[in-house]
Each structure stands twice: as C-alpha cells, then as structure tokens.
Amino acid sequence: MQSSAVRWLATFVGIVLGASLLGACGRPPMTVSPTVTLDATTKLFLPFITAINPNTTVIFKNADAATHTLKTVPNADPTTVGGFLNPGTITQSLNSGQQIGITFTTPGLYDLYDDTQATIDPTYHRVKANNGTVGFPYAPEAVVWVRGNPPGKVAPDTKNSVIAGVDGFQYQFTALQYHGTLTLHNYDTDKHYASDPGTFEGVNPTAIGNSVNVILGTDDAPPDGGDTPLTFYVPGLYYYYCTAHANFNTQLQRAIPHKDASLYPIVMESFVLVVQ
Numbered sequence: 001m002q003s004s005a006v007r008w009l010a011t012f013v014g015i016v017l018g019a020s021l022l023g024a025c026g027r028p029p030m031t032v033s034p035t036v037t038l039d040a041t042t043k044l045f046l047p048f049i050t051a052i053n054p055n056t057t058v059i060f061k062n063a064d065a066a067t068h069t070l071k072t073v074p075n076a077d078p079t080t081v082g083g084f085l086n087p088g089t090i091t092q093s094l095n096s097g098q099q100i101g102i103t104f105t106t107p108g109l110y111d112l113y114d115d116t117q118a119t120i121d122p123t124y125h126r127v128k129a130n131n132g133t134v135g136f137p138y139a140p141e142a143v144v145w146v147r148g149n150p151p152g153k154v155a156p157d158t159k160n161s162v163i164a165g166v167d168g169f170q171y172q173f174t175a176l177q178y179h180g181t182l183t184l185h186n187y188d189t190d191k192h193y194a195s196d197p198g199t200f201e202g203v204n205p206t207a208i209g210n211s212v213n214v215i216l217g218t219d220d221a222p223p224d225g226g227d228t229p230l231t232f233y234v235p236g237l238y239y240y241y242c243t244a245h246a247n248f249n250t251q252l253q254r255a256i257p258h259k260d261a262s263l264y265p266i267v268m269e270s271f272v273l274v275v276q
C-alpha cells in the first residue's frame with residue numbers, strides 16, 4: 001500500500017490551468033479525482049465528457065502501449081477565444097502507462113484530442129480520426145466541462161447552422177445565457193435534426209425542445225432554409241446530434257456517423273453551454 005502510493009506520487013504531475021502553471025510537484029487531492037483514460041482496447045479517451053466543479057484535478061491516464069498526446073483543439077470560432085471555449089491550453093505527451101493530473105480552475109469547456117491518431121479538419125475545424133486507427137470513425141477526443149461562469153461575455157442568444165451541402169453544424173461548441181434561444185438554421189437542401197440522446201455524463205439536464213427538433217432545409221423551406229429556435233431555461237451543458245446522419249452508441253455514450261454522411265468520419269453533433 002505504502003509503495004503503490006509512493007509510486008503514484010512519483011508519476012503524478014500537477015498542472016493548474018487558468019491561473020498559473022505549477023512546475024514541480026502536485027499533491028494528490030483528498031477526494032477521488034475523475035479519470036479520463038486513453039483506453040487500450042478502443043484507443044479512445046473514456047469517458048468522452050467529464051463534468052467537474054472548478055479546482056478539480058482530472059487524472060489523464062494512458063493505458064495503451066503506445067505514446068499518445070493530449071492537446072487543445074483550436075477554436076473554430078475566433079470570437080470564442082478568451083471566452084467559454086478552451087480558457088486554458090493543454091499540450092501534453094502521455095507515455096505508455098503515464099498518468100498526469102490537471103487541475104482546472106477556470107469554468108468553461110475544454111476540447112482535447114490525441115494528435116497521434118487524429119487531425120483537425122482545416123475546413124470544418126473538427127477532430128477527424130485518421131483512417132486505419134482502431135477507434136475509427138470515433139475521434140480520440142475528450143471534452144471537460146468545468147461548471148460555473150466562464151470568462152468573457154456569453155451572448156444572450158446564439159445561432160448555429162447546418163452548412164449548405166454538408167451534413168454538419170457550423171460549430172461544435174456554442175454558448176448562451178439561460179432563458180436565451182439557440183436558433184438552428186439549415187442552409188442545406190435536406191432535413192436535419194438536433195436530437196437529444198437524454199441525460200448522460202452530467203449533460204442534458206432537461207430535454208432539448210421536443211427532443212427531435214427537425215430543421216427544415218431549402219427543399220422544405222425555400223428559398224433560404226428553415227430556423228428551429230430552442231430556448232433553454234435550465235443552465236448546464238447540452239449535447240445534440242443529427243439522427244438522420246448519426247446513431248447514438250449508449251455504451252460509448254457517443255454518436256457514430258452514418259457512412260453516407262458527407263463529413264464522415266466527422267459526426268454531426270454539437271454542444272451548447274447554457275450559462276446562468
């Protein structure tokens with residue numbers, strides 16, 4: 001018992017995000033830290049989403065035989081820089097068997113990925129699993145949600161759109177104030193959906209709209225496509241995906257893209273952070 005505790009201490013690196021970087025050593029926290037594991041079987045980060053309070057240390061563990069990395073996904077929307085998305089930057093290498101502790105101090109969403117198995121799509125700014133990876137089409141991506149009010153201004157209302165000719169939402173992450181409305185617009189010809197898979201991993205505290213939320217395209221709502229407004233009364237993190245272009249895998253708690261979805265292997269999903 002003694003020796004395993006010492007070993008654990010020896011491999012523990014403390015990193016504090018949002019305030020300052022702790023160089024030397026971290027103390028193991030008194031409470032059990034949530035763990036995100038780069039799983040040896042799926043080669044994915046499990047769980048996909050981790051919800052924590054500020055000043056919680058998350059253990060990132062590489063259970064695989066190969067070296068992996070943990071890196072911040074560049075913000076697709078430049079207006080979110082300095083705000084709710086990625087208020088701190090992480091660039092870490094994780095050797096086989098290594099675990100590190102990262103303490104998240106600033107509220108917001110942290111979108112992380114492993115660049116040994118995925119790239120960032122230059123057009124759609126999403127994590128895209130490399131062909132031939134074990135986890136394909138799932139991307140080795142992990143989202144950490146730190147509850148509370150993020151830095152910067154959060155808009156009262158916001159918009160996310162289905163891109164013309166593409167089975168995908170413009171942004172993976174948006175934010176708004178509670179009692180505000182997320183308007184989903186569809187510039188594509190086809191119908192798309194913002195479907196709610198129910199509550200999981202602390203996400204979706206209430207149903208999103210009618211849980212189906214069809215968004216009419218230019219075929220059904222000519223000439224410019226339809227709007228689906230969704231108003232959020234309960235703060236929290238919400239997740240939606242398009243049931244016409246993905247299925248929700250309840251074991252992995254992630255959506256898997258349909259092979260005929262135009263952005264495959266990028267999945268048609270999005271998050272909206274609703275701030276009090």
Ligand SMILES: [Cu+2]
Nearest residue numbers: 192242244245
């Ligand atoms: Cu769709």
